[in-house]
Amino acid sequence: MTDHASLYHLARLALAPHALHDAHCRLISISENVIFRIDASGGMRYALRLHRPGYHDVAEIGSELAWLDALLTTGLDVPRPLPARDGTRILTLPGTDAPPRHAVLFAWMEGTEPTTDIDPVAFRRLGRITARLHAHSRAWERPIGFTRKAWIPATMTGSNALWGQWQTVPGMDMTARDLIAHCLTRVGTELAQYGTRPHRFGLIHADLRLANLLVSGAETRLIDFDDCGLSWFMQDLAAALSFHEDHAQAPRWVDHWLKGYGSYGQLETADLRILPALVIQRRIQLLAWTGTHRHTAQVRSLGTDWLARTLDLCRAWDRGQLFRHIG
Known part of the structure; x- marks a missing residue:
């Protein structure tokens, strides 16, 4: 550094x-x-x-x-x-x-970065703003020479992963590798079936986690478009849960986000059903990131059980128990 x-x-x-x-x-x-x-x-x-x-x-x-x-x-x-x-x-x-x-x-943009103590209802506002963002993305004619990274399995968790290889994370043993590999195979299958038609896949923010929001009164502002790129639109909800996918309030965050999104944009049943796969893929991408950043204060703040909690999420998803209340 x-x-x-x-x-x-x-x-x-x-x-x-x-x-x-x-x-x-x-x-x-x-x-x-x-x-x-x-x-x-x-x-x-x-x-x-x-x-x-x-x-x-x-x-x-x-x-x-x-x-x-x-x-x-x-x-x-x-x-x-x-x-x-x-x-x-x-x-x-x-x-x-x-x-x-x-x-x-x-x-400069005014506002305060929210924490996990955020009122879950604030996610309804975020969902509506994200729907507006996606509506613009679908309609916007990108200028000649426009180029951004694509956030797909190969670049998130595969051999060309841009944030590191999850297999090399400290503490990873054969049992953990097998579980994650199994989950990623399923994720790939589900995403292939879901497809990349223009109403499902396009230009998104790709990193709408709490650290990239500014809240000021009743206003929520989106910042840090540094990772904006091509991916599934529902990936923006998966990213909104980053580092907190297993938080007790996460199901409420998802519910409010979906209600906010639905007040402006349209969601299909398939969009809801693909969300858990996108959440698991994002969590494994973040797991890889923690491996390459393991000496940073941010990673240390996640606790020594970060890998174990990630594996618990993988098992829950594999059993169909991750956000099973939606879809």
Whole structure:
């Protein structure tokens, strides 16, 4: 991981083309990307994102920004990318002892990241917002050159998994491997039967977990479209449960999300039935991620029983007992 002094240096380099030389930078998040809060004169505030090296290229980031531009015209409250003085929105910062990083400046968005203590009814609002997002995705004509990653079994949990291989997670034994492999074979079969017709599969946010929401009063705002890509629309609900799939309130979260979604968009019985498979696939993807990030505070906060709980979820799903109240 790049040291903090180097990150602040990169932030200063990124702010110069925006003529924000005297702005105050405050590091607020180091996860996959690095996020700075920028306070400038006149009470202006911004969010600066330094991209993780080697994950998205300029064309992919430009495609994300193009979708944000289009979503903003619909009135959806999503991040607003800001150009530098020369009109450039994606800056490439030279690395010293590390690869170059891309950087994007956004208008600041007010709100607080919710926790699992969130009122389950708030998921109804999230479901409705997600339905609006999906309606736009289905109707939007993507610009020439648009390119984003696809979140499918091969890239989530398969041999080309972008977040790591679940088989290498510490504590994984043969019994656990066999159980997860069995579940993923079933997931693949169910997703193949469900299919990728345009009303089921398209451009989604792909990471609508609690950490990527901002709540302010009765408003819920979606942030961090960094992983937006092509996948099943119901994947956005599976992602909303990330890290908390076995929380006692998860069934209520799902119920409220579905009610909110249904108030704006349409859901078929098949959409409801595929959800448990998508939840298990996402959980196993996150399990792989914990393996590659096992020395981070976020992974340590999950507890030493994370793998065991994941296996319990796999068994419950295999018995048809995961969110069996829906569909």
